[in-house]
Amino acid sequence: xxxxxxxxxxxxxxxxxxxxxxxxxxxxxxxxxxxxxxxxxxxxxxxxxxxxxxxxxxxxxxxxxxxxxxxxxxxxxxxxxxxxxxxxxxxxxxxxxxxxxxxxxxxxxxxxxxxxxxxxxxxxxxxxxxxxxxxxxxxxxxxxxxxxxxxxxxxxxxxxxxxxxxxxxxxxxxxxxxxxxxxxxxxxxxxxxxxxxxxxxxxxxxxxxxxxxxxxxxxxxxxxxxxxxxxxxxxxxxxxxxxxxxxxxxxx
Amino acid sequence: xxxxxxxxxxxxxxxxxxxxxxxxxxxxxxxxxxxxxxxxxxxxxxxxxxxxxxxxxxxxxxxxxxxxxxxxxxxxxxxxxxxxxxxxxxxxxxxxxxxxxxxxxxxxxxxxxxxxxxxxxxxxxxxxxxxxxxxxxxxxxxxxxxxxxxxxxxxxxxxxxxxxxxxxxxxxxxxxxxxxxxxxxxxxxxxxxxxxxxxxxxxxxxxxxxxxxxxxxxxxxxxxxxxxxxxxxxxxxxxxxxxxxxxxxxxxxxxxxxxxxxxxxxxxxxxxxxxxxxxxxxxxxxxxxxxxxxxxxxxxxxxxxxxxxxxxxxxxxxxxxxxxxxxxxxxxxxxxxxxxxxxxxxxxxxxxxxxxxxxxxxxxxxxxxxxxxxxxxxxxxxxxxxxxxxx
Numbered sequence: 001x002x003x004x005x006x007x008x009x010x011x012x013x014x015x016x017x018x019x020x021x022x023x024x025x026x027x028x029x030x031x032x033x034x035x036x037x038x039x040x041x042x043x044x045x046x047x048x049x050x051x052x053x054x055x056x057x058x059x060x061x062x063x064x065x066x067x068x069x070x071x072x073x074x075x076x077x078x079x080x081x082x083x084x085x086x087x088x089x090x091x092x093x094x095x096x097x098x099x100x101x102x103x104x105x106x107x108x109x110x111x112x113x114x115x116x117x118x119x120x121x122x123x124x125x126x127x128x129x130x131x132x133x134x135x136x137x138x139x140x141x142x143x144x145x146x147x148x149x150x151x152x153x154x155x156x157x158x159x160x161x162x163x164x165x166x167x168x169x170x171x172x173x174x175x176x177x178x179x180x181x182x183x184x185x186x187x188x189x190x191x192x193x194x195x196x197x198x199x200x201x202x203x204x205x206x207x208x209x210x211x212x213x214x215x216x217x218x219x220x221x222x223x224x225x226x227x228x229x230x231x232x233x234x235x236x237x238x239x240x241x242x243x244x245x246x247x248x249x250x251x252x
Numbered sequence: 253x254x255x256x257x258x259x260x261x262x263x264x265x266x267x268x269x270x271x272x273x274x275x276x277x278x279x280x281x282x283x284x285x286x287x288x289x290x291x292x293x294x295x296x297x298x299x300x301x302x303x304x305x306x307x308x309x310x311x312x313x314x315x316x317x318x319x320x321x322x323x324x325x326x327x328x329x330x331x332x333x334x335x336x337x338x339x340x341x342x343x344x345x346x347x348x349x350x351x352x353x354x355x356x357x358x359x360x361x362x363x364x365x366x367x368x369x370x371x372x373x374x375x376x377x378x379x380x381x382x383x384x385x386x387x388x389x390x391x392x393x394x395x396x397x398x399x400x401x402x403x404x405x406x407x408x409x410x411x412x413x414x415x416x417x418x419x420x421x422x423x424x425x426x427x428x429x430x431x432x433x434x435x436x437x438x439x440x441x442x443x444x445x446x447x448x449x450x451x452x453x454x455x456x457x458x459x460x461x462x463x464x465x466x467x468x469x470x471x472x473x474x475x476x477x478x479x480x481x482x483x484x485x486x487x488x489x490x491x492x493x494x495x496x497x498x499x500x501x502x503x504x505x506x507x508x509x510x511x512x513x514x515x516x517x518x519x520x521x522x523x524x525x526x527x528x529x530x531x532x533x534x535x536x537x538x539x540x541x542x543x544x545x546x547x548x549x550x551x552x553x554x555x556x557x558x559x560x561x562x563x564x565x566x567x568x569x570x571x572x573x574x575x576x577x578x579x580x581x582x583x584x585x586x587x588x589x590x591x592x593x594x595x596x597x598x599x600x601x602x603x604x605x606x607x608x609x610x611x612x613x614x615x616x617x618x619x620x621x622x623x624x625x626x627x628x629x630x631x632x633x634x635x636x637x638x639x640x641x642x643x
Contacts, residue, residue, distance in 0.1 A: 042541070043524060045267070045424060045525075052410055065537065089523045090524060094535075116266060117265060139267065145272070163269055
């Protein structure tokens with residue numbers, strides 16, 4: 001996937017409802033460079049409270065994996081931008097890994113990240129991605145050593161997703177030097193684009209991670225928090241406003 | 253076979269940020285599991301702190317009543333009241349050897365939490381235990397016990413607010429504090445190396461049983477143990493897996509029938525908490541929230557991956573009994589033998605009662621994995637709402 005100081009915006013599919021989610025994803029997708037869509041799972045161990053709660057509500061309101069994929073198809077037809085999906089392994093495993101990737105591809109998904117899948121267990125996932133033409137995204141973290149980062153990069157065909165710090169997803173008031181140091185350390189090790197996520201919520205954060213050499217900045221919880229459940233129009237405006245503000249800080 | 257797998261089950265499905273941590277746990281475990289200094293320290297604690305060996309007790313009156321020779325492996329007599337401390341001591345000692353200052357754990361009924369709290373107090377380590385807020389309420393005595401032992405109890409408000417959510421939250425803590433913290437998992441679940449490591453620390457149950465049966469001069473025909481995550485059963489079974497003439501039975505929580513925790517009987521393979529194993533889930537792969545057992549320790553939608561392998565290979569027979577049968581067994585053993593079993597262990601006893609014709613005249617070892625004092629309130633409430641049937 002091509003990233004060039006890109007803003008990647010994340011929302012879980014089906015939040016707060018399937019119907020509202022379609023409009024919100026389109027509103028956000030029109031502003032960002034890449035749209036990242038979560039397919040909610042009941043036990044999201046890598047997520048903080050904001051994404052957990054949104055996913056829980058989405059599942060209660062009928063966000064099935066199949067429904068989420070067809071929602072993505074509708075969004076894709078409108079925004080025509082790269083779409084990455086993020087979920088946990090049991091969702092595609094239960095669906096049937098090959099079938100899931102085939103359906104994802106035919107519904108307009110360009111790349112996929114599985115939060116609880118690392119490269120030691122990813123053979124079947126990678127084979128299914130290759131067959132369907134969906135790109136792989138793998139995570140690197142501040143405690144990922146040099147050799148491991150190179151290995152992760154070699155399994156990746158989309159972009160390397162760098163964790164900004166030791167935490168689950170969620171907004172953070174300040175970025176630490178750990179984040180910028182890690183970007184500077186990992187960036188020269190990878191051939192794929194490098195995007196940084198977890199705790200990125202303000203234009204200062206976006207500016208800092210892109211300035212440190214990242215090719216993309218991923219924002220999720222902050223977008224979810226800007227949604228006003230029950231008021232789609234207000235939510236769309238809030239998403240647009242936040243995306244524009246974050247985008248304005250990217251240094252193209 | 254691929255590393256960390258039992259047949260097609262197991263593995264380490266973990267976020268990348270935890271990969272170095274589980275690698276460190278694995279290396280330390282491999283390094284010290286045969287280290288004389290570690291083993292001596294461990295054995296001294298098992299003897300003097302836990303109170304091992306635990307007796308293998310011939311339950312004469314129950315045997316006469318059922319027509320089955322019933323031997324009880326008395327893990328209920330271990331310090332803190334269950335087999336859980338065997339594992340906690342092993343893991344916390346490893347954590348200490350690794351130089352970790354802080355230990356986290358999850359707990360459902362509170363047994364693993366109390367055992368971890370005791371091990372941490374013994375070894376001078378900081379300890380935090382995650383517990384679903386529903387369990388905090390129904391096991392308030394164990395919450396107080398943990399606090400007395402110097403542990404911080406962290407109520408979990410997410411999801412179904414029980415054991416599975418406590419594990420989610422413990423994993424989130426581990427992601428956040430991975431450099432300083434050791435995660436002490438309470439059963440043969442989780443990513444590799446935990447299922448193998450917890451089995452190693454619990455296999456003393458079966459090792460002692462084998463020696464004791466020899467000393468008591470009888471041949472074991474069958475072994476029965478309850479299965480939640482499956483640590484007491486795995487501990488009992490491990491040294492007998494290759495003894496093909498010993499039958500093995502794992503008993504899951506059948507709950508009310510409609511709502512249950514019978515993962516192996518009624519689930520299908522899936523990935524939860526880092527391992528591929530049988531899992532109670534809906535048709536979309538969402539983990540079941542309707543998991544229920546009268547025994548909080550069996551109230552888990554997953555099960556250890558090696559149990560899934562034993563199910564598929566038919567080495568172990570898995571079945572389940574209802575809440576009502578477990579309560580009857582609890583009452584029977586209390587009145588007849590003067591031993592109050594944990595409701596978890598009462599499931600194993602209930603199975604032998606239900607299948608007494610099958611076991612007639614045979615020598616059957618039941619793992620009495622814990623004592624029932626913690627369950628008195630639950631049993632009292634249950635009896636208020638139900639009329640007893642005849643055993």
